[in-house]
Amino acid sequence: MMQTSRRLLLASTxxxxxxxxxxxxxxxxxxxxxxxxxxxxGNTNPYSGNASAYGQIGRTIEAYxxxxxxxxxxxxxxxTFITYDDGYTPPKAVEMVRKLVEDDKVLLVFQTLxxxxxxxxxxxMNQKKVPQLFVATGASKWGNPxxxxxxxxxxxxxxxEGGIYAKHILASLPDAKIGVLMQNDDYGKDYFNGFxxxxxxxxxxxxxxxxxEVADPTVDSQMIQLKNxxxxxxxxxxxxxxxxxxxKKAAEIGWKPTHxxxxxxxxxxxxxxxxxxxxxxxxxxxxxLKDATDTQWKTSPDMVEWNKFMxxxxxxxxxxxxxxxxxxxxGATMAQVLKQCGDNLTRENIMKQAASLKGFENPMLLxxxxxxxxxxxxxPIQAVQLSRFEGESWKIFGNVLSNEGASQ
Amino acid sequence: xxxTTDSATETTVAIAGRSWWIxxxxxxxxxxxxxxxxxxxxxxxxxLQLSLMIVYAIAVLGLNLLTxxxxxxxxxxxxxxxxxxxxxxxxxxQADWPFWATLPMAALACFIAGYLFGLPALRLEGxxxxxxxxxxxxxxxxxxxxxxxxxxxxxxxxINIFKADPPFGLxxxxxxxxxxxxxxxxxxxxxxxxxxxxxxxxxALRAIRDQPLAADAMGINSSHYKAVTFGISALFxxxxxxxxxxxxxxVSPDSFRFELSIAILVGAVVGGIASLPGAVxxxxxxxxxxxYADALTKKISATVxxxxxxxxxxxYGIALIILIYTxxxxxxxxxxxxxxxxxxx
Numbered sequence: 001m002m003q004t005s006r007r008l009l010l011a012s013t014x015x016x017x018x019x020x021x022x023x024x025x026x027x028x029x030x031x032x033x034x035x036x037x038x039x040x041x042g043n044t045n046p047y048s049g050n051a052s053a054y055g056q057i058g059r060t061i062e063a064y065x066x067x068x069x070x071x072x073x074x075x076x077x078x079x080t081f082i083t084y085d086d087g088y089t090p091p092k093a094v095e096m097v098r099k100l101v102e103d104d105k106v107l108l109v110f111q112t113l114x115x116x117x118x119x120x121x122x123x124x125m126n127q128k129k130v131p132q133l134f135v136a137t138g139a140s141k142w143g144n145p146x147x148x149x150x151x152x153x154x155x156x157x158x159x160x161e162g163g164i165y166a167k168h169i170l171a172s173l174p175d176a177k178i179g180v181l182m183q184n185d186d187y188g189k190d191y192f193n194g195f196x197x198x199x200x201x202x203x204x205x206x207x208x209x210x211x212x213e214v215a216d217p218t219v220d221s222q223m224i225q226l227k228n229x230x231x232x233x234x235x236x237x238x239x240x241x242x243x244x245x246x247x248k249k250a251a252e253i254g255w256k257p258t259h260x261x262x263x264x265x266x267x268x269x270x271x272x273x274x275x276x277x278x279x280x281x282x283x284x285x286x287x288x289l290k291d292a293t294d295t296q297w298k299t300s301p302d303m304v305e306w307n308k309f310m311x312x313x314x315x316x317x318x319x320x321x322x323x324x325x326x327x328x329x330x331g332a333t334m335a336q337v338l339k340q341c342g343d344n345l346t347r348e349n350i351m352k353q354a355a356s357l358k359g360f361e362n363p364m365l366l367x368x369x370x371x372x373x374x375x376x377x378x379x380p381i382q383a384v385q386l387s388r389f390e391g392e393s394w395k396i397f398g399n400v401l402s403n404e405g406a407s408q
Numbered sequence: 409x410x411x412t413t414d415s416a417t418e419t420t421v422a423i424a425g426r427s428w429w430i431x432x433x434x435x436x437x438x439x440x441x442x443x444x445x446x447x448x449x450x451x452x453x454x455x456l457q458l459s460l461m462i463v464y465a466i467a468v469l470g471l472n473l474l475t476x477x478x479x480x481x482x483x484x485x486x487x488x489x490x491x492x493x494x495x496x497x498x499x500x501x502q503a504d505w506p507f508w509a510t511l512p513m514a515a516l517a518c519f520i521a522g523y524l525f526g527l528p529a530l531r532l533e534g535x536x537x538x539x540x541x542x543x544x545x546x547x548x549x550x551x552x553x554x555x556x557x558x559x560x561x562x563x564x565x566x567i568n569i570f571k572a573d574p575p576f577g578l579x580x581x582x583x584x585x586x587x588x589x590x591x592x593x594x595x596x597x598x599x600x601x602x603x604x605x606x607x608x609x610x611x612a613l614r615a616i617r618d619q620p621l622a623a624d625a626m627g628i629n630s631s632h633y634k635a636v637t638f639g640i641s642a643l644f645x646x647x648x649x650x651x652x653x654x655x656x657x658x659v660s661p662d663s664f665r666f667e668l669s670i671a672i673l674v675g676a677v678v679g680g681i682a683s684l685p686g687a688v689x690x691x692x693x694x695x696x697x698x699x700y701a702d703a704l705t706k707k708i709s710a711t712v713x714x715x716x717x718x719x720x721x722x723x724y725g726i727a728l729i730i731l732i733y734t735x736x737x738x739x740x741x742x743x744x745x746x747x748x749x750x751x752x753x
Contacts, residue, residue, distance in 0.1 A: 120568065213564075
């Protein structure tokens with residue numbers, strides 16, 4: 001404690017001296033984890049365990065910041081990106097995030113992945129007043145600046161996405177009998193509640209809900225249960241490994257419902273290919289990012305840049321995996337916030353700048369989708385477009401469906 | 409009986425002879441927050457790690473009492489660890505209890521749970537008991553997720569709690585203060601365990617382990633003692649669980665998967681199954697090796713450029729095999745036999 005105040009005193013004395021000596025020099029202010037030379041960013045990702053497919057996101061962000069550093073860094077500062085394995089388990093995430101904040105002394109924590117893990121560190125980050133920025137989960141609770149001013153989400157929230165599927169089902173399938181498969185945690189419940197709210201008075205069209213635990217080996221028995229319920233619409237709320245299993249099993253047992261798949265598992269490389277392209281035809285989802293397998297983006301400048309990035313920094317990476325697009329796009333948002341911060345790299349200013357993104361055209365977002373935040377709007381991306389799996393890639397259809405402007 | 413008494417006096421003498429070393433060591437540990445913390449040499453996170461080592465030492469001690477001194481095998485002590493942790497977390501989170509008051513409650517809850525589990529387990533011997541306890545370890549995380557318990561356990565999401573600031577305006581950080589608390593509780597628990605083992609009860613426990621028939625013939629009520637030992641063992645491990653919840657500030661069903669039970673057993677065996685210092689070594693092993701074997705494996709394969717890819721946990725497995733072959737009585741046993749051999753020269 002004493003040390004900090006001494007350092008503070010020293011810093012402010014120097015700052016004061018600078019002001020007196022040369023009023024023209026812009027004042028540089030830093031919190032722990034930032035200096036003239038570097039900005040330390042912490043992260044946890046599942047590099048092992050059942051959800052390890054997501055680990056590609058952490059690796060992509062690591063590579064993204066390497067590219068940023070090679071191009072001169074941000075405002076002359078290099079990014080030090082420290083990422084640890086949490087195995088998608090909350091206790092491990094708690095331990096690793098404490099290590100990041102207390103031992104590695106990072107300026108902020110960025111893109112920590114998974115609803116359970118982020119829930120576990122939510123209060124801690126806000127008590128410590130360390131930014132928990134652009135978390136890699138779409139739970140709706142990340143946009144609550146009144147109670148948790150140090151936490152912000154990034155992707156469209158699950159409840160909104162679930163609601164959009166519900167609306168589409170009501171509009172296009174009047175005699176729907178819906179079966180739902182969901183992961184039994186906050187993430188699954190968030191989707192399901194948004195979906196149910198979207199159905200409104202037609203919620204009784206849900207004829208069967210089956211759940212699984214993230215530690216389960218397969219979802220085979222749940223799929224058989226869903227088929228036997230007589231459902232003709234299937235809402236698939238699963239993480240990648242289970243999503244692939246579910247698609248495959250449905251084909252195996254000859255169940256052909258109209259299949260809605262949540263956005264977190266739409267990676268062609270990690271889900272659709274392992275499940276079998278044949279079995280994946282016609283699956284519907286909602287997208288906000290350009291899919292690298294969709295040929296219509298081939299010549300758009302951001303896709304060209306992304307391909308160059310992949311070739312140089314992730315030569316072994318599977319270009320059909322949406323996680324590489326996701327990590328790249330999220331990294332770009334983070335870089336933009338740090339750019340806006342200029343030489344004022346305090347934690348407070350970082351949150352302020354994160355909440356002042358106005359119409360930011362983030363690379364890799366679908367045309368017409370922009371990032372907007374404000375002091376009361378902590379939901380950066382709030383628009384999606386429906387998309388159907390055809391051949392070997394996703395094909396978007398319909399209009400951009402926006403929930404922009406809603407806060408809370 | 410004569411041999412048992414001999415070995416008991418031997419333990420006491422051995423501990424008494426070394427006791428001033430122990431006190432110096434403990435005083436050094438107690439001064440750590442003042443020396444290391446003030447100068448900034450030891451971070452708060454390092455204190456958390458040290459505290460966790462001590463916590464696991466208490467948990468291993470609990471299993472030591474049961475397996476090492478009473479001869480009953482348990483593959484399910486993670487379950488009692490979980491019960492202790494959840495007792496503390498729920499009392500702090502929902503009843504606003506101060507953290508220290510939850511420790512006796514966790515102890516009581518785990519003693520009852522352990523005693524009740526010990527009663528039917530009396531009919532099971534050897535590997536049957538091992539399997540029954542293993543089932544307990546597998547079941548507990550699922551029970552914690554049970555829908556109707558969710559108002560208390562908060563389901564898969566787990567419970568966040570916050571540790572109290574140090575009292576009396578002490579100039580310590582939360583982690584430094586909790587390190588001292590954990591250290592004090594550990595000293596109390598080890599002192600209690602030593603006294604228990606040196607008492608009539610302790611001799612009865614060992615008699616049951618070594619010669620169950622003879623112990624029965626001597627008039628020792630072995631079924632009673634076995635159930636009580638199960639309770640006491642669960643109590644120790646439960647207190648460790650409660651401390652874990654308090655210093656870690658978070659519990660969730662995933663914190664107490666069956667791997668934890670195995671980790672405690674491995675810690676007990678590696679440290680030395682019928683030895684109090686062995687429990688301390690076991691605790692350090694559980695926290696340090698177990699948690700960082702993965703990272704260490706990666707680091708080694710990255711620096712040495714091994715032609716084959718080392719899987720995570722490789723180091724852990726190799727270390728375990730070497731230890732068991734070279735020191736079958738655990739590290740504590742290995743050290744004392746080494747010392748005896750050195751004395752001979």
